[in-house]
Amino acid sequence: MAVTTAVAHPNVALVKYWGKQDKAGNLPATPNLSITLSTLSTQTSVRESAHDQLVLNDHEQQDLKVAAWLRQLRESYDIPPLHIETNNNFPTGAGLASSASGFAALITAINEHCALGHNPALCSDLARRGSASAARSIYGGFVALVPPQWQAQKLAPAEHWPLRVVVAVTSHLPKAVGSTEGMQRSRDTSAYYPAWVSGSGQDFEAAASAIEARNFQRLAEVSELNCLKMHSLMLTSVPTLSYWTPATLACMETVRELRRQGEGVFFSIDAGPQVKAICLPESQLQVAEQLRETPGVVEVISCELGEGARIVPS
Numbered sequence: 519m520a521v522t523t524a525v526a527h528p529n530v531a532l533v534k535y536w537g538k539q540d541k542a543g544n545l546p547a548t549p550n551l552s553i554t555l556s557t558l559s560t561q562t563s564v565r566e567s568a569h570d571q572l573v574l575n576d577h578e579q580q581d582l583k584v585a586a587w588l589r590q591l592r593e594s595y596d597i598p599p600l601h602i603e604t605n606n607n608f609p610t611g612a613g614l615a616s617s618a619s620g621f622a623a624l625i626t627a628i629n630e631h632c633a634l635g636h637n638p639a640l641c642s643d644l645a646r647r648g649s650a651s652a653a654r655s656i657y658g659g660f661v662a663l664v665p666p667q668w669q670a671q672k673l674a675p676a677e678h679w680p681l682r683v684v685v686a687v688t689s690h691l692p693k694a695v696g697s698t699e700g701m702q703r704s705r706d707t708s709a710y711y712p713a714w715v716s717g718s719g720q721d722f723e724a725a726a727s728a729i730e731a732r733n734f735q736r737l738a739e740v741s742e743l744n745c746l747k748m749h750s751l752m753l754t755s756v757p758t759l760s761y762w763t764p765a766t767l768a769c770m771e772t773v774r775e776l777r778r779q780g781e782g783v784f785f786s787i788d789a790g791p792q793v794k795a796i797c798l799p800e801s802q803l804q805v806a807e808q809l810r811e812t813p814g815v816v817e818v819i820s821c822e823l824g825e826g827a828r829i830v831p832s
């Protein structure tokens with residue numbers, strides 16, 4: 519029986535998506551921008567089956583988000599029942615963007631297997647309907663997700679600027695509150711939400727121009743502050759959304775100390791306790807060493823910038 523396999527990588531947003539528009543299509547409320555990682559990956563295989571089945575990391579799952587997404591896809595396309603087997607080589611649902619790489623790999627595999635014939639822009643559109651951050655993992659390197667179409671766009675390929683990302687894993691546990699629920703809570707309850715929305719365009723423009731000019735200091739300033747704005751929004755939601763642990767804070771301090779010592783590095787944190795240290799290639803070894811020695815860090819993973827979603831041999 520024909521099997522089609524795709525690989526996609528998670529991405530780290532440097533200008534974050536946290537909040538949706540009140541419209542169909544899972545549209546972010548603000549423009550966002552990311553880098554796609556190497557090393558961490560999701561591999562997804564699809565084949566026809568008597569009924570839909572999802573096997574994640576060797577365990578059969580009932581995933582409501584995937585089921586709803588498939589239902590929506592079938593309103594427009596002829597897609598048979600599928601056996602979907604997907605494996606992550608990194609912790610799932612722990613703030614390492616497994617839903618981004620997951621939906622990007624899944625739509626890439628289905629597009630090929632069911633001969634939908636879509637180009638990457640349309641695959642990005644369909645991935646976004648599953649998880650908006652997945653729209654960005656369709657492409658490698660530096661990627662933007664902006665209005666009016668909200669299909670990801672390539673800002674620059676990975677070769678444009680060979681940044682490194684050192685991921686400090688502080689917990690392998692899944693997060694307590696998922697991103698979809700969390701961002702809805704922030705929109706509904708945080709007094710800072712309007713300021714977050716109105717300031718995002720400026721952050722996006724500043725980050726995009728820093729990337730174009732390969733200006734690390736400017737990118738560090740805008741990205742770190744944008745991350746802290748998002749976490750301020752989370753913390754001021756009711757009930758509060760607190761994704762940080764003592765180990766997260768310790769890693770942030772490690773990064774600040776490295777910067778005081780002259781290393782080119784800044785941090786980014788998503789909806790989980792892990793810390794991603796984005797750095798210049800010459801700082802990577804020192805950053806990895808210092809994060810490994812930071813209390814509470816259980817694993818350090820060093821990544822380069824990676825490729826977009828693609829078909830691989832089954």
Ligand code: 2P0
Pocket residue numbers: 530531533534535536544550617618648649650651652697698699787788789
């Ligand atoms: C981001 N995150 O820009 C932000 C930063 C988490 C923190 O995109 O509701 O799983 O499925 O569209 O894409 C995580 O949100 O949310 C996310 P849905 P998604 O990377």
